Amino acid sequence: MPKAATKFNFAMKADFPFLKIVDGSESEVFCTHCKSKFDISSGGRASIKKHTDSAKHIKAADGYLPYQYRGGSNSREGINFRDKI
Numbered sequence: 078m079p080k081a082a083t084k085f086n087f088a089m090k091a092d093f094p095f096l097k098i099v100d101g102s103e104s105e106v107f108c109t110h111c112k113s114k115f116d117i118s119s120g121g122r123a124s125i126k127k128h129t130d131s132a133k134h135i136k137a138a139d140g141y142l143p144y145q146y147r148g149g150s151n152s153r154e155g156i157n158f159r160d161k162i
């Protein structure tokens with residue numbers, strides 16, 4: 078069964094505001110974080126997820142995403158209590 082090509086839509090734009098549609102295309106997007114283009118026509122959101130999971134993107138997006146910081150003054154919560162046994 079032929080599958081319709083996925084186009085970048087407003088819902089995706091809302092979820093991934095760092096992506097911009099490439100001029101003249103309906104399924105090729107440009108990532109403003111890592112400055113790369115990729116096509117979502119066959120994978121849709123899965124393609125976007127794959128891109129945002131890529132090392133290149135994560136490295137470029139660092140500082141934008143709300144990463145959980147470890148250590149610091151709350152590091153005591155990470156104590157392994159089995160050490161007391």
Ligand SMILES: [Zn+2]
Nearest residue numbers: 108110111134
């Ligand atoms: Zn990216």
